[in-house]
Amino acid sequence: MMQTMTTHRTRTLAALQRTWLFVPGARSEAHAAALDSSCDVIVADLEEMTAPHDRPSARERIVALLANARACGAFGAVRINRMEEDGAADLEGIMRGRPDAVFLPHAETPEQLIALDMALGECEARFGIAPGTTAIVPTIESARGLARLASLLAASPRIRYCMLASEDLAASLGARRTPQGDELRYARSRFLIETLGAGCRPIDLPCTYRSPATLDHDLAIAQQLGFRSKCAVFVEQVDAIHRAFTPSACDAQAAQALLDAFRAQSAAASSRFDENWIDAPEANNARRILERHALGQRLQDERNQ
Known part of the structure; x- marks a missing residue:
């Protein structure tokens, strides 16, 4: 046994x-x-x-x-x-x-x-x-x-x-x-x-x-x-x-960069569409990645305390 x-x-x-x-x-x-x-x-x-x-x-x-x-x-x-x-x-x-x-x-x-x-x-x-x-x-x-x-x-x-x-x-x-x-x-x-x-x-x-x-x-x-x-x-x-x-640190960085670009795009109130345009679904996906990554980091920090 x-x-x-x-x-x-x-x-x-x-x-x-x-x-x-x-x-x-x-x-x-x-x-x-x-x-x-x-x-x-x-x-x-x-x-x-x-x-x-x-x-x-x-x-x-x-x-x-x-x-x-x-x-x-x-x-x-x-x-x-x-x-x-x-x-x-x-x-x-x-x-x-x-x-x-x-x-x-x-x-x-x-x-x-x-x-x-x-x-x-x-x-x-x-x-x-x-x-x-x-x-x-x-x-x-x-x-x-x-x-x-x-x-x-x-x-x-x-x-x-x-x-x-x-x-x-x-x-x-x-x-x-x-x-x-x-x-x-x-x-x-x-x-x-x-x-x-x-x-x-x-x-x-x-x-x-x-x-x-x-x-x-x-x-x-x-x-x-x-x-x-x-x-x-x-x-x-x-x-x-x-x-x-489990989103990696690189995944989180890419998601944050995309979200920052989306916010800048929204602040500019631009209606110009090109290949760099970011749609709301992509921004929502990025938010979920960041939330999941933050949860993983919190669990790691708690375990290390």
Whole structure:
């Protein structure tokens, strides 16, 4: 069993929650790789990534993983099975590790989430965890779940995040998967709008293609739509996701220069259009980059104090 260690990479910007890296619950080497990465959130999976006969030992390993994640400043989460399957046993085995969040797969009805809320309340009382501390993250994996998203997100105050799946969702839709991902763009847009509208944080679907070029294309879509958090199932994708969702100092400088030019243009009240003209959408994008960069700098400063 993996022992608690304090030598793994410290997560200065983990509070940005850009990457939610899923790892098999029973594989200690995958846990170590996640801890050695820079991912913000480690999600130990007891559902499809862990065979039923491996789940009892996996729960023990996950408790150690959660402690290690906490020690290096990462968020620790667990995807359990549905409550009508192994979910209750999963909670009994992992809750003493005090996960920050519990993922519920195949969320389709409010009743599923209410049942998990109640079970978490009982576990928190038993293990001395403050009531309501553990967040619930519904995973939307079907057309039915997406169509009922508003009612799902209202089922419990613990629901502060929500994740969109890719392969099971595509299967539910009958979509033909392509590296370009056009078949899931509407679902991503609708998911983003409804999740933000409910006051929750949307976690974009994983890129299940390992090609770096396909990942770059997928991240460009995610950025264009407005996502700031993304699920990952391959540890080598973490750094690329962070680069996409974390403006660099150079990005901030370019955004500031563009915003300064836009303000000068506005002050001049010029109506002359040329190739250097800056439109309002470009200025708005620059403001968002500066806000995101400032947040990252503040987190770094707080960590260094």
